[in-house]
Amino acid sequence: MTAYLLERAWVDGAVHDDVLVEVEDGRFTAVTPDSDPPRAIPVRGLVVPGLANTHSHAFHRALRGRTQRERGTFWTWRDQMYALAARLDPDTYLALARATYREMAAAGITCVGEFHYLHHRPDGTPYDDPDEMGLALVEAARRAGIRLTLLDTLYLSSGFGAAPEGAQVRYSDGTVEAWGDRVDGLVVGPHARVGAAVHSVRAVPAADLDAVAERLRGRPFHVHVSEQVAENEGCLEAYGVTPTRLLADHGLLGPGTTLVHATHLTDADIALVGSAAAHVSFCPTTERDLGDGIGPSRRLHHAGARLTVGSDSHAVIDLFEEMRAVELDERLATQQRGHWTAAELLEAATTTGHASLGWDDAGAIAVGQRADLVVLDPASPRTAGTGRDENTVVFAAAAEDVRRVMADGRWVVEDGDRAAIGRELDDIIGRIWEETR
Amino acid sequence: MTAYLLERAWVDGAVHDDVLVEVEDGRFTAVTPDSDPPRAIPVRGLVVPGLANTHSHAFHRALRGRTQRERGTFWTWRDQMYALAARLDPDTYLALARATYREMAAAGITCVGEFHYLHHRPDGTPYDDPDEMGLALVEAARRAGIRLTLLDTLYLSSGFGAAPEGAQVRYSDGTVEAWGDRVDGLVVGPHARVGAAVHSVRAVPAADLDAVAERLRGRPFHVHVSEQVAENEGCLEAYGVTPTRLLADHGLLGPGTTLVHATHLTDADIALVGSAAAHVSFCPTTERDLGDGIGPSRRLHHAGARLTVGSDSHAVIDLFEEMRAVELDERLATQQRGHWTAAELLEAATTTGHASLGWDDAGAIAVGQRADLVVLDPASPRTAGTGRDENTVVFAAAAEDVRRVMADGRWVVEDGDRAAIGRELDDIIGRIWEETR
Numbered sequence: 001m002t003a004y005l006l007e008r009a010w011v012d013g014a015v016h017d018d019v020l021v022e023v024e025d026g027r028f029t030a031v032t033p034d035s036d037p038p039r040a041i042p043v044r045g046l047v048v049p050g051l052a053n054t055h056s057h058a059f060h061r062a063l064r065g066r067t068q069r070e071r072g073t074f075w076t077w078r079d080q081m082y083a084l085a086a087r088l089d090p091d092t093y094l095a096l097a098r099a100t101y102r103e104m105a106a107a108g109i110t111c112v113g114e115f116h117y118l119h120h121r122p123d124g125t126p127y128d129d130p131d132e133m134g135l136a137l138v139e140a141a142r143r144a145g146i147r148l149t150l151l152d153t154l155y156l157s158s159g160f161g162a163a164p165e166g167a168q169v170r171y172s173d174g175t176v177e178a179w180g181d182r183v184d185g186l187v188v189g190p191h192a193r194v195g196a197a198v199h200s201v202r203a204v205p206a207a208d209l210d211a212v213a214e215r216l217r218g219r220p221f222h223v224h225v226s227e228q229v230a231e232n233e234g235c236l237e238a239y240g241v242t243p244t245r246l247l248a249d250h251g252l253l254g255p256g257t258t259l260v261h262a263t264h265l266t267d268a269d270i271a272l273v274g275s276a277a278a279h280v281s282f283c284p285t286t287e288r289d290l291g292d293g294i295g296p297s298r299r300l301h302h303a304g305a306r307l308t309v310g311s312d313s314h315a316v317i318d319l320f321e322e323m324r325a326v327e328l329d330e331r332l333a334t335q336q337r338g339h340w341t342a343a344e345l346l347e348a349a350t351t352t353g354h355a356s357l358g359w360d361d362a363g364a365i366a367v368g369q370r371a372d373l374v375v376l377d378p379a380s381p382r383t384a385g386t387g388r389d390e391n392t393v394v395f396a397a398a399a400e401d402v403r404r405v406m407a408d409g410r411w412v413v414e415d416g417d418r419a420a421i422g423r424e425l426d427d428i429i430g431r432i433w434e435e436t437r
Numbered sequence: 438m439t440a441y442l443l444e445r446a447w448v449d450g451a452v453h454d455d456v457l458v459e460v461e462d463g464r465f466t467a468v469t470p471d472s473d474p475p476r477a478i479p480v481r482g483l484v485v486p487g488l489a490n491t492h493s494h495a496f497h498r499a500l501r502g503r504t505q506r507e508r509g510t511f512w513t514w515r516d517q518m519y520a521l522a523a524r525l526d527p528d529t530y531l532a533l534a535r536a537t538y539r540e541m542a543a544a545g546i547t548c549v550g551e552f553h554y555l556h557h558r559p560d561g562t563p564y565d566d567p568d569e570m571g572l573a574l575v576e577a578a579r580r581a582g583i584r585l586t587l588l589d590t591l592y593l594s595s596g597f598g599a600a601p602e603g604a605q606v607r608y609s610d611g612t613v614e615a616w617g618d619r620v621d622g623l624v625v626g627p628h629a630r631v632g633a634a635v636h637s638v639r640a641v642p643a644a645d646l647d648a649v650a651e652r653l654r655g656r657p658f659h660v661h662v663s664e665q666v667a668e669n670e671g672c673l674e675a676y677g678v679t680p681t682r683l684l685a686d687h688g689l690l691g692p693g694t695t696l697v698h699a700t701h702l703t704d705a706d707i708a709l710v711g712s713a714a715a716h717v718s719f720c721p722t723t724e725r726d727l728g729d730g731i732g733p734s735r736r737l738h739h740a741g742a743r744l745t746v747g748s749d750s751h752a753v754i755d756l757f758e759e760m761r762a763v764e765l766d767e768r769l770a771t772q773q774r775g776h777w778t779a780a781e782l783l784e785a786a787t788t789t790g791h792a793s794l795g796w797d798d799a800g801a802i803a804v805g806q807r808a809d810l811v812v813l814d815p816a817s818p819r820t821a822g823t824g825r826d827e828n829t830v831v832f833a834a835a836a837e838d839v840r841r842v843m844a845d846g847r848w849v850v851e852d853g854d855r856a857a858i859g860r861e862l863d864d865i866i867g868r869i870w871e872e873t874r
Contacts, residue, residue, distance in 0.1 A: 065823025065833045071775030103818045229772070291768035315832070317818075331728035332769065335666070338508030377859070381540040381754075382836070384859040385866025386502025395752070396502045399819070400837035422814070422821040429822025 001029065002409075005040040008378070008388060009033075009047035011365050013343060015389045019047070023371040026409035031367055043375055045403055046388055048346065049364050050110025050372025051319045052353025054281040055222070055260050055310025057115055058097040058137065059088055062429045064315055074228055074290045081313075082167040084432070085118055090127065092432055093118065094136035099424040101144035102413075103317050106421055107399035108374035110146050110407040113281075113310070113357045115197055115222060115260070117153035117171040119182070124169035130182050138192045145412030147370075149357040151222045152186065153197040154179045154212060156204050160238040171199070176208045180215035191408070193358045195220035198252070200227075201235050201243040209250035220256055220358040222281070223247065226269070227261035227292050244269035253278055258308065258356045263287060263295040270296060274303020279356040283312035284325035294329045298339045307348040308356045318399040319349050327394075342394035373406040438466065439846075442477035445815070445825060446470075446484035448802050450780060452826045456484070460808040463846035468804055480812055482840055483825055485783065486802050487547025487809025488756045489790025491718040492659070492697050492747025494552055495534040495574065496525055499866045501752055511665055511727045518750075519604040521869070522555055527564065527573050529869055530555065534577035536861040539850075540754050542583050543858055544836035545811035547844040549583060550718075550747070550794045552634055552659060552697070554590035554608045556619070561606035567619050575629045582849030584807075586794040588659045589623065590634040591616045591649060593641050597675040608636070613645050617652035628845070630795045632657035635689070637664075638672050638680040646687035657693055657795040659718070660684065663706070664698035664729050681706035690715055695745065695793045700724060700732040707733060711740020716793040720749035721762035731770045734763050735777065744781075745790040755836040756786050764831075779831035810843040 006019040016033035020040055023029065060081060067080050088096070097114075104112055114137050120126050127133065134150050141148035155171035158164050164172045173179035186194045196219045198204045198212055225243050226232055235243045244265060247253045253272065258279035265273070273280065280300055287293065290313070301307055309322040316322075323345040330339045351363035362370040376397055378388045386396040405413035443456040453470035457477055460466065497518060504517045525533070534551075541549055551574050557563050564570065571587050578585035592608035595601050601609045610616035623631045633656045635641045635649055662680050663669055672680045681702060684690045690709065695716035702710070710717065717737055724730065727750070738744055746759040753759075760782040767776045788800035799807040813834055815825045823833040842850040 062822060065820075065828040068775075068779060068828050068832045071773070073773060077774065106818055288765035288769055289774075291772045291774045293772055294769055328725035329769065332725055332731055332766065335728045335730055336508070336510060337514065337726075337728045338505075342505060379856075379859040379863045381543055381855055381858045381862060383502075384862035385499060391502040391505050395505045398835060398837065400835065418818055419816075421818045422816040425818060425821035426816045 003037060003040040004043050005035065005037060006043045006047045006373070007045060009365055010049065010346065010390060010393070019365070021365065023409045026371055028365065028367050028369050028371050031365055043373070045375040046378040046392060047365070048108070048374045048376065048393055049350045050362065050374055050405070050407060051108045051349045052111040052308065052357055052359070052363060053104060053109045053310050053319060054113045054258060054308040054353050054356045055115060055283050055312045056112050057313060058100045058140070059084065059093060059118065060313040061100040061103070061425070062096060062432050063313065074292065077290055085170065086122055086167040087432070088118060090132050090136050092428070093133055094140050095428045096432065097137050097140035098143050099421070099428050100314065101141050101146055102421045103425060105144050105146050105405055105407070106402060106413045106418055107317050107319065108402045108405055109319060110372040110405065111148070111354055111357055111359060111362060112141065112146060113149045113151050113195070113222065115151045115153055117155045117199055119173065120170045122170060124172065131186050134186060138188050142189060142191055145410065146407055147191050147359065147362070149193045149195045149220060149359070150186065150188065151195040151197040151220070152183045153199050154204055155199040156208065157202070159202055160234050161205060176211040176215065183215070193220070195222065195358055197222040200224040200231065201246055202231055206239050206246060206250070209247070209252060213251035218256070220258065220356065221252065222258045222260055223252070225259040225262050226264045229264050232264055242266055242269050244272055248272050248276070260310070261287065261292065261295060262300065263292050265296060270299050270303050273300060273305045277304050277306065279306045279308055279352065281308045281310045281356065282322070282326050283310045284322055284329050285316045286312035288325070289313065289315040294333045297326050298330055306352050306356070308353040309349050320393065320397045320399065323349050323394045342390040345394045346390050371406060371409040374402055375404040376401045377403050440474060440477040441480050442472065442474060443480045443484045443810070444482060446802055447486065447783065447827060447830070456802070458802065458808070460846045463808055465802065465804050465806050465808050468802055480810070482812040483815040483829060484802070485545070485811045485813065485830055486787045486800050487811055487844060488545045488786045489548040489745065489794055489796070489800060490541060490546045490747050490756060491550045491695060491745040491790050491793045492552060492720050492749045493549050494750060495537045495577070496521065496530060496555065498537040498540070498751040498862070499533060499869050500750065511729065514727055522607065523559055523604040524869070525555060527569050529865070530570055531573035531577050532865045533869065534574050535580050536858070536865050537751065538578050538581035538583055539858045540862060542581050542842055542844070543839060543850045543855055544754050544756065545839045545842055546756060547583050547809040547842065548585070548791055548794055548796060548799060549578065550586045550588050550632065550659065552588045552590055554592050554636055556610065557607045559607060561609065568623050571623060575625050579626060579628055582847065583844050584628050584796065584799070586630045586632045586657060586796070587623065587625065588632040588634040588657070589620045590636050591641055592636040593645060594639070596639055597671050598642060613648040613652065620652070630657070632659065632795060634659040637661040637668065638683055639668055643676050643683060643687070646684070646689060650688035655693070657695065657793065658689065659695045659697055660689070662696040662699050663701045666701050669701055679703055679706050681709055685709050685713070697747070698724065698729065698732060699737065700729045702733060707736050707740050710737060710742045714741050714743065716743045716745055716789070718745050718747045718793065719759070719763050720747045721759055721766050722753045723749035725762070726750065726752040731766045735767055743789050743793070744785040745793045746786050757830065757834045757836065760786050760831045779827040782831050783827050808843060808846040811839060812841040813838045814840050
């Protein structure tokens with residue numbers, strides 16, 4: 001057992017001073033505010049639970065700053081992303097993911113949901129181990145010291161019913177059964193979980209969705225939904241219903257479901273998502289970057305949906321910015337302030353995010369929970385003078401304010417690691433672009 | 438003369454390697470890319486010109502993280518800001534501004550436009566030196582090592598025609614003549630310029646605007662315009678025209694004018710601003726925070742207006758974020774990508790910003806220009822792998838990536854100063870809230 005005395009920490013919905021936490025076998029065994037213990041290791045700063053990043057495509061990190069050169073749409077951005085996807089192999093996929101997950105760890109993220117669809121060789125044939133690419137991600141998270149839920153993604157068609165083309169041949173397992181068998185074959189360590197995903201209603205025909213529901217076996221289930229108006233139009237044309245309705249009709253909308261983006265929803269969609277108590281993963285910095293639009297976060301909340309946040313395309317990896325962006329973009333849409341409180345947004349990025357990824361025992365500084373700690377500097381130029389509470393965390397802090405991070409009882413990031421993480425990212429991304437020139 | 442060899446720098450609209458710059462009396466006397474000089478001080482990193490922050494209310498920095506607690510509108514936020522404004526004195530005003538300007542310097546800002554209206558004692562009577570509060574700002578900038586344009590602001594009425602009330606009595610000079618005389622009396626050092634401002638068409642009756650135009654004497658002129666729909670409605674009701682039209686009708690819209698926010702404009706307003714070749718100051722992080730809405734930045738550009746950026750309320754002080762927010766918010770409004778290039782946004786934050794503040798000899802790494810250098814880390818976790826060019830600066834960097842800053846030939850920020858700046862902010866803001874409890 002190790003005892004730490006946290007100078008100030010977010011416990012049970014409020015900030016408390018002098019919080020004694022005892023950690024054993026990676027979990028909190030005691031959490032006591034206002035303590036004055038004789039012996040405990042002091043932890044200076046403002047401490048919050050580990051953050052959960054519910055939507056990641058790790059390899060997109062290599063696109064940061066490189067897809068801004070031309071005008072265009074979501075769809076032209078996707079072409080650039082495909083060009084990169086076509087060239088990655090298990091070695092570069094692992095190295096890039098490890099560096100990206102280390103960037104996440106340094107930003108206070110202790111758990112990531114990786115929406116993984118780059119399954120097969122460039123010609124579409126399986127690797128010798130058909131799960132080699134997915135296991136590269138699992139290993140990358142282990143090396144970075146964070147937990148991972150591998151959202152192994154089914155992708156069968158390009159658009160509504162067309163065969164996969166170009167880089168997409170790497171994504172397809174051909175049938176729901178082949179996908180399900182491959183997912184069932186995944187064996188991961190204690191730091192990882194296996195979840196399931198449908199890429200989108202564009203990528204899996206409606207006729208296959210019942211079979212998907214049968215293969216979920218209680219796993220967390222994620223799906224991109226209504227990020228673009230064009231997807232809604234295509235779905236209505238193909239099936240006569242919205243994407244949300246289509247998923248609900250096939251048994252894929254429930255409390256274990258996370259709808260990613262959920263940007264362009266009808267009133268009926270919002271009611272459906274809410275009554276299912278489903279999760280939604282908002283990724284506002286990506287949704288800005290791709291020009292998706294502003295989703296109805298607060299209306300979803302009122303209907304009963306549960307908000308989480310993700311960094312998705314990694315144009316930025318900073319869940320502090322994602323949290324406040326949910327509120328700020330709602331302000332832009334409504335010209336009113338004060339939709340989400342800082343406490344609600346922090347809950348979205350911690351306990352609710354972890355629940356969406358299948359970790360019900362993480363996201364809070366509480367007895368029995370996994371021992372994750374994110375130590376922020378409350379007196380940096382960005383955070384100084386902002387009150388040292390949840391408003392500092394949500395409305396002032398940036399990833400750079402994270403000083404130390406503990407995941408599952410182990411310090412995985414120490415102040416001073418940032419330079420090495422930057423070098424690692426620079427090396428692998430430089431290598432990938434060099435090779436793909 | 439001192440010679441520096443910049444590893445990589447933004448010169449004449451492109452990044453160049455090995456740029457030799459010679460600095461004498463605070464200006465560049467030589468700028469030569471692809472150099473291999475025998476003797477020059479190496480400067481590692483990605484170097485850009487000094488940034489100009491065209492819209493600042495320094496004292497708002499004390500509100501960061503403290504105005505998010507309640508629901509409400511721009512107008513309820515303003516009540517909280519007034520409560521703070523009512524309590525500041527010349528000493529606290531100076532100390533808070535110095536700390537805020539140091540935060541700006543550390544974020545690469547070498548010149549600030551301070552929109553200053555807190556002129557008089559709490560009871561509305563002048564200080565012994567009627568310019569004492571303005572001169573406190575001038576001194577604060579000097580101590581922080583950056584340039585300042587004091588946009589001395591006329592404020593005569595609350596709403597359209599009502600007398601100033603509450604904290605506003607500190608703002609009012611009573612008449613245009615008294616304001617003009619006070620402004621004429623300002624004597625500032627070589628690091629500062631005196632500009633003029635009208636708070637808004639709410640705060641200065643139309644009948645006084647001709648007299649304002651006569652007192653400008655060629656100074657830069659700034660004015661808040663159409664930040665809120667309610668302002669437009671009030672102006673139409675009072676005068677039958679939009680705020681932009683009202684300013685134009687009174688000779689206050691020209692190339693020396695900067696319209697701050699310019700969020701809710703008509704097509705005719707946009708054409709007017711463009712044909713005047715006026716500047717606009719977009720402050721997107723504040724405009725998000727206050728729920729103002731998304732202004733027509735690109736349409737203004739196409740009409741002929743000149744974009745600059747400001748951090749305004751200092752919810753964030755990070756012009757890298759402001760630059761990309763102009764583009765990202767335009768994407769949210771249009772669901773299209775690629776309105777502004779990184780090069781255009783960097784120009785807005787450097788040369789155009791400086792021009793808006795009356796400094797035509799700053800904002801570029803070029804012979805004869807003021808020697809400002811902002812050295813960024815191109816291999817931090819945020820910036821690594823992003824191409825080491827203007828896209829790195831605009832679409833990846835944060836204030837924390839600034840390593841060193843030179844203003845007017847002098848290094849004013851060195852790597853390692855951030856902790857001291859944080860402490861200074863923490864001390865003064867803590868003191869102000871303690872005193873106002």
